Amino acid sequence: MTPSCPAAPRVARVELNAPPVNSLGIALRRHVVDSIRAAETDPDVVAIVLIGSEKAFSAGADVSEFGTPLQFEAPMLRDAIATIEACQKPVVAAISGVALGGGLELALGCHARVALASARMGAPEIQLGLIPGSGATQKLPRLMGAERALAMMMSGQPETAAQLSASGLLDRVVSQDLWDTASALALELAQQAQPLPRARDRTVDVAAVEAAVEKAAARLNKRQRAQPAYQALLDAVQASALLFEAGMQRERELFLALMTSSEATALRYQFRVQRESAKLPPSLSAQPRAFDHVAVIGAGTMGSGIAIAALEAGLQVGLLEQSAQALERGVARIGEHFSSRVKAGKLESAKAEQLQGRLHATLDWSALSAANVVIEAVFEDVAVKQSVFRLIDQHARAGAVLATNTSYLDINAIAAVTSRPQDVLGLHFFSPANVMKLLEVVQGKDSAADAIATAMALGRQLKKTPILCGNAFGFIGNRIYNAYRKQCEFMLEDGAWPEDVDQALTDFGFAMGPFAVADLSGLDIAWRMRQAHAATRDPRERYVHILDRLCEMGRMGRKTQAGYYTYADGKPSPTTDDVVRGVVVRAAAERGIERSPLAADVIQRRALLAMVNEAALLFSEGVAHRAGDIDVVLVNGYGFPSWVGGPVHWARTQPRAGLEQDLDRLIAANGFGSVRATPAMLDRLLA
Numbered sequence: 111m112t113p114s115c116p117a118a119p120r121v122a123r124v125e126l127n128a129p130p131v132n133s134l135g136i137a138l139r140r141h142v143v144d145s146i147r148a149a150e151t152d153p154d155v156v157a158i159v160l161i162g163s164e165k166a167f168s169a170g171a172d173v174s175e176f177g178t179p180l181q182f183e184a185p186m187l188r189d190a191i192a193t194i195e196a197c198q199k200p201v202v203a204a205i206s207g208v209a210l211g212g213g214l215e216l217a218l219g220c221h222a223r224v225a226l227a228s229a230r231m232g233a234p235e236i237q238l239g240l241i242p243g244s245g246a247t248q249k250l251p252r253l254m255g256a257e258r259a260l261a262m263m264m265s266g267q268p269e270t271a272a273q274l275s276a277s278g279l280l281d282r283v284v285s286q287d288l289w290d291t292a293s294a295l296a297l298e299l300a301q302q303a304q305p306l307p308r309a310r311d312r313t314v315d316v317a318a319v320e321a322a323v324e325k326a327a328a329r330l331n332k333r334q335r336a337q338p339a340y341q342a343l344l345d346a347v348q349a350s351a352l353l354f355e356a357g358m359q360r361e362r363e364l365f366l367a368l369m370t371s372s373e374a375t376a377l378r379y380q381f382r383v384q385r386e387s388a389k390l391p392p393s394l395s396a397q398p399r400a401f402d403h404v405a406v407i408g409a410g411t412m413g414s415g416i417a418i419a420a421l422e423a424g425l426q427v428g429l430l431e432q433s434a435q436a437l438e439r440g441v442a443r444i445g446e447h448f449s450s451r452v453k454a455g456k457l458e459s460a461k462a463e464q465l466q467g468r469l470h471a472t473l474d475w476s477a478l479s480a481a482n483v484v485i486e487a488v489f490e491d492v493a494v495k496q497s498v499f500r501l502i503d504q505h506a507r508a509g510a511v512l513a514t515n516t517s518y519l520d521i522n523a524i525a526a527v528t529s530r531p532q533d534v535l536g537l538h539f540f541s542p543a544n545v546m547k548l549l550e551v552v553q554g555k556d557s558a559a560d561a562i563a564t565a566m567a568l569g570r571q572l573k574k575t576p577i578l579c580g581n582a583f584g585f586i587g588n589r590i591y592n593a594y595r596k597q598c599e600f601m602l603e604d605g606a607w608p609e610d611v612d613q614a615l616t617d618f619g620f621a622m623g624p625f626a627v628a629d630l631s632g633l634d635i636a637w638r639m640r641q642a643h644a645a646t647r648d649p650r651e652r653y654v655h656i657l658d659r660l661c662e663m664g665r666m667g668r669k670t671q672a673g674y675y676t677y678a679d680g681k682p683s684p685t686t687d688d689v690v691r692g693v694v695v696r697a698a699a700e701r702g703i704e705r706s707p708l709a710a711d712v713i714q715r716r717a718l719l720a721m722v723n724e725a726a727l728l729f730s731e732g733v734a735h736r737a738g739d740i741d742v743v744l745v746n747g748y749g750f751p752s753w754v755g756g757p758v759h760w761a762r763t764q765p766r767a768g769l770e771q772d773l774d775r776l777i778a779a780n781g782f783g784s785v786r787a788t789p790a791m792l793d794r795l796l797a
């Protein structure tokens with residue numbers, strides 16, 4: 111007999127390879143199960159490493175399978191995880207990029223987890239109106255403790271492996287050599303006595319589970335209570351105190367009940383339309399122009415917010431002002447932002463310095479020539495903006511994209527004063543510009559396709575949701591918001607108090623009611639705009655004078671401690687005072703209206719119908735390219751509840767005949783000048 115040389119123990123490499131993000135559709139689930147089984151029966155293999163791509167270990171369940179039979183086609187994710195857990199050879203997850211939702215659960219099924227420090231892990235299911243459905247609600251409390259586990263699943267936000275290194279979730283966190291570390295650990299486990307370690311076998315601290323669930327239940331806010339997934343998550347984590355299989359069963363039931371809920375359907379729709387909105391229609395497909403340097407003109411609140419967003423996106427930023435004082439104030443505001451981030455532990459001070467090192471504050475117009483994108487953020491007045499654009503035209507380099515940050519103005523009127531209208535477009539940022547996700551990209555009549563593509567690319571780089579809009583008064587968002595706000599004002603004359611309207615709409619899920627919003631942004635802004643339009647307003651139109659009267663009394667909102675509400679220490683009074691009520695009652699009397707109280711559901715429906723009507727009108731005019739874009743705007747910029755999907759999605763859930771009837775009634779009551787969207791327009795919007 112010739113002595114046989116034993117083969118070196120081999121670690122099988124099972125790759126997840128379903129670009130772009132290894133979502134766990136049926137094909138990838140089959141691949142995992144088949145590869146694990148093959149490795150388990152391969153006599154040369156002693157251990158297995160499951161590894162993804164640089165971008166993603168796995169982004170979780172394939173959302174595009176939801177609602178189709180494929181989602182439930184075997185092997186389901188649970189089966190794949192059970193295959194790993196039953197495997198006689200150790201399976202180690204090697205995590206780079208993201209491990210989200212079902213991707214995290216796949217890793218939790220492995221016997222150990224190794225991650226690159228930069229990898230991001232989390233349970234985003236709650237943002238889809240769901241809870242984790244393949245074991246995370248049971249295993250995370252066992253690994254991390256219930257409190258930390260709940261925090262992760264309630265927020266839905268990913269955390270980096272570096273942040274999670276001491277949480278109990280990960281066995282090793284490395285800055286490089288992911289494969290080597292994972293395969294070494296797999297070999298180590300193969301040499302240890304069985305049974306292999308598994309998250310499911312860990313004991314659970316029952317008292318800690320109960321305490322964490324109780325604490326989290328007490329902290330649920332109004333928006334969370336409105337969405338059934340939050341309570342379901344608490345129930346599932348509560349069930350982790352049971353035997354493992356019983357807890358898994360409970361998780362399953364809760365998950366399946368949520369899957370068909372209206373909230374999850376709406377949130378899935380938002381997931382889809384948000385991603386669609388990033389894509390330009392074929393008529394505008396063009397390569398973006400290269401950009402690395404943005405010049406912002408105007409260092410006020412808006413301009414500095416835009417500058418912060420651009421600095422945080424790693425761009426060079428020029429900041430231009432007319433006076434040294436205004437420039438200094440802007441620079442100070444930007445500095446304060448970064449130092450507060452550092453103080454809060456959200457940014458390292460070296461990084462903050464590096465980012466701010468790219469800020470070039472100047473009073474010199476010739477500095478504009480360094481920028482590939484110029485964003486004007488001066489006073490909202492067309493003549494002022496035109497004079498700024500004449501100067502931009504003189505100083506900006508050829509081919510630079512020239513953007514005006516405006517909420518209402520006509521882009522064409524601004525482009526017309528330049529020698530290069532093809533480079534001009536609108537960028538409507540929302541305040542605070544470094545926080546708010548929404549960005550309306552406004553296409554003027556001459557805007558070139560590649561200028562638009564550049565603006566969309568810039569929006570994405572700024573981590574915003576850029577939405578392409580046509581050049582019409584108020585674009586998408588403010589046009590709909592105006593119709594909504596106007597309807598809410600009509601309701602005051604008809605019989606509601608401001609707090610009734612605000613309460614009904616926050617109960618519906620809006621982040622704030624329209625009158626609280628008006629107080630916050632300052633009534634004088636709306637007042638000025640109304641004065642500017644007074645000359646062209648038809649006297650037969652229904653026009654509510656309440657806001658004007660309040661402004662005449664010096665009640666400008668929060669900044670004067672009084673508007674619709676009064677304010678003490680920044681907190682609004684729970685109800686409006688007699689002064690406001692007197693103004694409301696007089697306004698109704700002048701119009702000959704006998705006020706009578708409005709029920710919350712009536713208020714909600716009137717507000718929603720006003721939005722839907724305006725959405726159908728603007729969609730028919732081509733102001734929005736897709737109906738879904740309207741919902742992305744309202745949810746991301748105006749506090750519309752994401753779990754209702756948006757006004758268009760809402761309208762699709764309503765019986766059509768009732769919708770038409772109520773619209774007839776609404777528009778009739780609005781009176782002269784109010785335009786009703788035709789049934790054909792609604793057909794197109796709701797298709």
Ligand code: T1G
Nearest residue numbers: 131133169170171172173174210211212234242243244385
């Ligand atoms: N399923 C299907 N497609 C997905 C996907 C997913 N989970 N995630 C991303 N995509 C597509 C996306 O539509 C886009 O496609 C492309 O990938 C790039 O995405 C059982 C119930 C991973 C951080 O919620 O957070 O697991 O438009 O443009 O900015 O408990 O996508 O190119 O055709 O967003 O680099 C939980 C959601 C599912 C993850 C990448 N998972 N995704 O961001 O690119 S529920 C999520 C993300 C679940 C289990 C359950 C991000 C990303 P296209 P992108 P990105």
